[in-house]
Amino acid sequence: MLAPMEDVSDPPFRAVCKENGADLMYTEFISAEGLIRDAAKSVQKLDIYDYERPIGIQIFGEKIESMREAAAISEEANPEIIDINYGCPVKKVACKGAGAGILLDLPKMQSMTAEIVKRVSKPVTVKTRLGWDDKTIKILEVAKRLQDVGIKALTIHGRTRVQMYKGVANWDPIAEVKNHQDIHIPIFGNGDIDSPEKALEYKNRFGVDGIMIGRASIGYPWIFNEIKHFLKTGEKLKGPGIEERVEVAKKHLKFSVEWKGEKKGIFEMRRHYTNYFKGIPNFKPYRTKLVETENYMEVLDILDEVGQTFQYSNVAI
Numbered sequence: 001m002l003a004p005m006e007d008v009s010d011p012p013f014r015a016v017c018k019e020n021g022a023d024l025m026y027t028e029f030i031s032a033e034g035l036i037r038d039a040a041k042s043v044q045k046l047d048i049y050d051y052e053r054p055i056g057i058q059i060f061g062e063k064i065e066s067m068r069e070a071a072a073i074s075e076e077a078n079p080e081i082i083d084i085n086y087g088c089p090v091k092k093v094a095c096k097g098a099g100a101g102i103l104l105d106l107p108k109m110q111s112m113t114a115e116i117v118k119r120v121s122k123p124v125t126v127k128t129r130l131g132w133d134d135k136t137i138k139i140l141e142v143a144k145r146l147q148d149v150g151i152k153a154l155t156i157h158g159r160t161r162v163q164m165y166k167g168v169a170n171w172d173p174i175a176e177v178k179n180h181q182d183i184h185i186p187i188f189g190n191g192d193i194d195s196p197e198k199a200l201e202y203k204n205r206f207g208v209d210g211i212m213i214g215r216a217s218i219g220y221p222w223i224f225n226e227i228k229h230f231l232k233t234g235e236k237l238k239g240p241g242i243e244e245r246v247e248v249a250k251k252h253l254k255f256s257v258e259w260k261g262e263k264k265g266i267f268e269m270r271r272h273y274t275n276y277f278k279g280i281p282n283f284k285p286y287r288t289k290l291v292e293t294e295n296y297m298e299v300l301d302i303l304d305e306v307g308q309t310f311q312y313s314n315v316a317i
Contacts, residue, residue: 001022001023001024001025001026001155001188001210001212001214002014002017002022002024002025002026002028002060002212002213002214002217002224003127003190003212003213003214003217004026004028004029004056004083004085004127005028005214005215005218006028006029006088007028007268007271008028008218008271009025009026009027009028010027010028010045010115010256010259010260010268011047011048011049011052011255011259012121012252012253012255012258012259012260012265012269013221013252013272014027014052014055015049015051015052015251015255016221016226016248016251016252016255017082017217017221018051018052019221020221020222020223020224020225021222021224021226021227021228022213022217022221022224023054023210023224023226024054024055024056024081024210025052025054025055025056025103025225026055026056026057026058026081026127027046027048027055027056027057027058027079027081028045028058029058029060029085029088030042030045030046030058030060030070030074030098031058031059031060031061031070031174032059032060032061032063032066032067032069032070033061033063033066033070035059035069035070035073035074036066036070036073043084046073046074046077046306047077047259048077048078049077050181051100053080054079054080054081055079055081056079056082056083056125057074057077057081057082058078058081058083058084058085058127059071059074059082059083059084059085059144060084060085060088060093060098060099061098062097062098062101062102064108064111064112064115067084067112067115068102068115068116068119069119070155071116071119071120072119072120074118074120075121075122079122080122080123081123081124081125081152082116082120082122082123082124082125083124083125083126083127084112084113084116084124084125084126084127084151085098085099085127086099086100086102086103086109086126086128086129087099087100087127087128087129087157087161088100088129089129089159089161089162089163089164089165094161096313100105100128100129100132100161101132101161101235102267103110103128103129103131103132103136103138103142103161104132104136106138106141106142106145108254109145109146110146110149113126113145113146113150113151113159114149114150117149117150117151122295123152123153124150124152124263125151125152125153125154125202126146126149126151126153126154126155126157127153127154127155127156127190127212128142128154128156128157128158129156129157129160129161130157130158130159130170130173130174131160131161132158132161132162133160133161133162134160136160136164137160137173138176139156139173139174139176139177140173140176140180140183143156143177143180143183143185143187144182144183147183147184147185151185152184152185152186152187153186153187153188154177154185154187155188155189155190155212156172156173156174156177156187156188156189156190157169157190157191158170158171158173158189158190158192159191161183165215168192169190169192171189171191171202171205171206172206174189174206174208174245175205175206175207175208176189177202178206178207178208178209178213179180179207180265186209186210186243187208187209188208188209188210188212189202189206189208189210189212190211190212190213190214191214192239193211193212193213193216193227194215194216194223195216195223195232196223196226196227196229196231196236199211199227199230199231200227200230200231202301203231211227213227218271218272218275219272219273219274219275219276219277219278220275220276221248221276222237222239222240225237225287226239236295242280242306242307242310242311243307243311245276245277246304246306246307248276249272249273249276249277249303250300250303252269252276253265253266253269253296253300253303254273256268256269257296262295263294265296266293266295266296266299269298269299270290270291273287273290273291274287277306280310283306283310285305286302286305286309289302290302290303
């Protein structure tokens with residue numbers, strides 16, 4: 001699965017991930033308050049396309065009534081799933097009681113989830129973290145509470161809110177939830193999966209029903225097919241050569257410009273180039289040109305130049 005990542009998991013990025021093997025994808029998280037106030041940025045995030053399916057729309061917020069109504073608005077966009085974000089660690093979200101902040105108030109988490117499940121007919125899933133900090137890890141209780149009010153699956157990121165994205169993800173509590181006799185819903189694991197070998201190791205070691213990929217997919221959508229092929233055959237696919245990297249980067253850029261407009265599409269694409277061309281020696285001058293150029297056709301020309309210049313490079317990931 002492709003993780004819901006703010007400013008990353010938009011339709012252009014989802015398009016290239018889907019083409020490269022993502023089974024299930026989620027939108028960026030969407031503010032409940034933004035949706036019910038019809039804020040343009042929030043509403044635009046509801047854009048989903050048939051080629052992306054199955055897809056889930058993820059919402060976040062601290063007010064139960066707002067989350068109920070945001071779920072109903074999201075359902076009108078006709079996703080396969082409504083997902084609730086109980087895991088975002090960012091201060092402006094978590095410290096207001098939304099995202100991972102709700103891990104400090106499990107009764108409210110349960111009540112909010114119950115109201116959303118009752119409000120929509122689509123399956124409701126949740127993504128969360130182990131706890132607020134090491135002293136408040138109650139993920140098994142969280143799973144039981146959420147299962148009791150009707151969620152259909154739970155994704156657990158193996159870090160606490162305090163950890164943010166630092167340190168190593170701890171999957172042992174995820175395995176405890178998955179293997180508990182009282183848990184019957186699918187449990188998905190998230191955190192630190194960045195290779196086919198690790199995906200297989202974690203699948204066998206922790207027994208989860210699926211794996212969610214986040215940061216490792218940025219600029220490298222091939223990871224989904226590589227993992228699936230390795231799980232099926234035990235063999236590693238050869239990584240993409242420079243020509244394929246250039247073509248996917250151009251396709252991603254094209255979607256980005258079409259969806260966001262030229263200026264914003266080019267600007268928001270810049271974060272991906274380093275990862276698309278990771279491992280190529282002496283790439284820095286081209287990266288500089290890619291992040292400084294503001295004209296769509298000129299960016300395409302630079303990408304073509306990259307392909308021609310490095311066509312014989314032995315790129316290894």
